[in-house]
């Protein structure tokens with residue numbers, strides 16, 4: 001087949017890459033029952049108030065925990081976490097203590113009563129569920145971000161965040177990949193040459 005030609009594939013969710021995140025949650029009545037689930041169907045959906053979405057199948061153990069407590073934490077994942085992230089996406093908290101098996105530790109999530117955050121994650125978005133959309137295979141939980149916890153080493157002395165140093169990972173068509181070189185910054189296509197060079201020198 002001519003490589004310049006396009007082939008039509010059956011409709012699918014071929015939006016790649018996506019973030020791959022570790023979502024932590026807990027049982028409302030027994031908050032000591034904590035769990036982590038790996039999700040690739042997560043997104044940013046609103047800025048004022050800040051809101052993110054996570055899409056979770058009803059049969060996941062985490063689904064009931066998030067629905068029951070009305071809380072979840074989206075923990076961004078870095079390269080060091082990648083193996084544990086995969087584990088949390090292939091084992092269920094119904095029969096596995098994922099913290100014990102992966103070595104991930106929970107910590108209190110700022111602004112939440114029940115759901116914990118994951119210690120060591122570069123950034124944790126602490127969310128309260130505002131909407132639940134039943135879409136078909138997945139229920140989409142739309143959460144308002146009530147607090148953002150950032151690992152101290154990602155902040156400079158002025159308090160600016162350097163997420164490019166976090167070694168974040170993404171998920172693309174079945175593969176975990178790490179983020180690489182900085183190509184530009186917001187508005188670089190129209191920035192003056194000297195501004196572009198100065199800014200970019202800080203990322204190399």
Ligand SMILES: Cc1cc2nc3c(=O)[nH]c(=O)nc-3n(C[C@H](O)[C@H](O)[C@H](O)COP(=O)(O)O)c2cc1C
Nearest residue numbers: 038039040041056057060061062089090091092093
């Ligand atoms: C890379 C990856 C991405 C995943 N994304 C999702 C997702 O977006 N939604 C979902 O319901 N399950 C997703 N899963 C599957 C769940 O993480 C998996 O079924 C997990 O074992 C459920 O855990 P739980 O039963 O403890 O909640 C994903 C798994 C992997 C490995």
